[in-house]
Amino acid sequence: MFSKACEYAVRATLLVASHSLMDERVSVKDIAEATASPVAFTAKIMQQLNRGGILYSVQGKQGGFEMTREQMQATKLSQIVTLIDGDRVFTGCGLGLRECNAKKPCPLHERFSTVRGELKAMLDSTTVLDLALGLKDGLTFLRV
Amino acid sequence: MFSKACEYAVRATLLVASHSLMDERVSVKDIAEATASPVAFTAKIMQQLNRGGILYSVQGKQGGFEMTREQMQATKLSQIVTLIDGDRVFTGCGLGLRECNAKKPCPLHERFSTVRGELKAMLDSTTVLDLALGLKDGLTFLRV
DNA sequence: TTTAAATCGGATAAAATTATCCTGTTTAAA
DNA sequence: TTTAAACAGGATAATTTTATCCGATTTAAA
Numbered sequence: 001m002f003s004k005a006c007e008y009a010v011r012a013t014l015l016v017a018s019h020s021l022m023d024e025r026v027s028v029k030d031i032a033e034a035t036a037s038p039v040a041f042t043a044k045i046m047q048q049l050n051r052g053g054i055l056y057s058v059q060g061k062q063g064g065f066e067m068t069r070e071q072m073q074a075t076k077l078s079q080i081v082t083l084i085d086g087d088r089v090f091t092g093c094g095l096g097l098r099e100c101n102a103k104k105p106c107p108l109h110e111r112f113s114t115v116r117g118e119l120k121a122m123l124d125s126t127t128v129l130d131l132a133l134g135l136k137d138g139l140t141f142l143r144v
Numbered sequence: 145m146f147s148k149a150c151e152y153a154v155r156a157t158l159l160v161a162s163h164s165l166m167d168e169r170v171s172v173k174d175i176a177e178a179t180a181s182p183v184a185f186t187a188k189i190m191q192q193l194n195r196g197g198i199l200y201s202v203q204g205k206q207g208g209f210e211m212t213r214e215q216m217q218a219t220k221l222s223q224i225v226t227l228i229d230g231d232r233v234f235t236g237c238g239l240g241l242r243e244c245n246a247k248k249p250c251p252l253h254e255r256f257s258t259v260r261g262e263l264k265a266m267l268d269s270t271t272v273l274d275l276a277l278g279l280k281d282g283l284t285f286l287r288v
Numbered sequence: 289t290t291t292a293a294a295t296c297g298g299a300t301a302a303a304a305t306t307a308t309c310c311t312g313t314t315t316a317a318a
Numbered sequence: 319t320t321t322a323a324a325c326a327g328g329a330t331a332a333t334t335t336t337a338t339c340c341g342a343t344t345t346a347a348a
Binding site for chain 2 (some may be wrong): 004
Binding site for chain 4 (some may be wrong): 039
């Protein structure tokens, strides 16, 4: 569904958010540990999230990553997915055709569009804050 | 969403089906051309579809691929997806966690399960025959 | 002021996926 | 019977994705 990079990105973002809710800053090492992700790869992804404005970094000793409550509220999951994976998952043809649309549809076009629309609606209506709250309260988890 | 191999597999299967509806046998070359897919890679995929019982091959000169009407009716899209990509798309966690379930859910678990269920329902309720008919009648397409 | 912790970013490596090549076998038609 | 078209399947190559490494820079604390 999503690339591994994207999965790591969402997990990392939610971890940073849940800690920011408690006014804690987290390092890449912390993030990788808490989300069971490879540390160097996670570092790369954190750079993308930072450049993309999803969260922000603080450099130097005692540095790490944080999010403002505004960022948590403003950031929909669909934005993280688009930032890392592009919009292929939201707009691409189910059978991989370059040009597939209502005028010249692939055999799966209608049915697939429906499901894809529901996926997009779900990710559009879910904010980082929505999910970070359950994580902070120990109701949900980011690793086994 | 699906691997390229899986996209090619569905496209190839639907092409074979639509031709079988007209009692025509198609070669790998025909299939690759009609579905805009790489021919050698398509050949590999046809072997998987043949071994998996989705369709069948006829060897030798004038050989190629065919499907019985029974195969078209019995084969759901979900079976092709499972054959080529496994069941990860139907059962996997949205955030890529190994163990993610209602007892110990990831933050996205509930919402993602819903959408994934709709995807599975759609692919479970769609047969090859359903889609091959529109293709045969020129209502849908497999390439630009 | 020095030191060490931490991010930044470029280079490289490993693994998985996608794609091609080539030889052998089967079989219909010449 | 010979020939050529077509699938089967193993080996290899290219590309993309995933992952690691390392030197440079930033900055808080010793």
